[in-house]
Amino acid sequence: MPVVLLVLTEADLADLPGGVDPKAIDRVFVWTGDARMLLSIIKLVEDAKNVEHDTSTAGVRVIILVEDSARRYSSFLSFLYQELMVQSESLVAEGVNELHRLMRMRARPKILLATTTKKRSPPIAVFPNTWSP
């Protein structure tokens, strides 16, 4: 079960004894009052679970966001998902039938968030199929 911690400011993290335990908390988001953030949190978790399957079997594209500031990626992801939904809806409108429209909606690009990288291997090396032309 993915666990997300919502804080009002990044300064709140300093009040956590020992800091954020990555074994207990998967991701920290800074609440901006924008309800779209809740949707983007759910989508981000879904994308992380589905990306390997969807890229290898359906060639779904991926947007990789590398950002370590929780405040920034919290608001940024809301914007990105909103943009993807608008694009998907415009494509859906052009679908020739219900199945075609459903497939187009599901084929929206996934978003992967990385807050750090290793010295030698980029995080997307795990999903080589996502960046084949």
Add this chain to the structure above:
Amino acid sequence: MISDVRFPRGGEEDPLAGFALAQAIRADNPELPIVLESADAENAMRAVRHGLHYLDKTSPNFLRTLRVF
């Protein structure tokens, strides 16, 4: 890929981590669109020298510019 320039790399804060990441990815896939974002103006020139797209984090037009990218 949309990447910050400064972030932890290998457990240490790296002020140019985004460039290192972009370079590693470019070596493997030169066609992958990459845009770096930073609030440090020096990184804008550095990005140009590396042939990378760049967005100013502090720009009021940040999201609009990203939409075009």
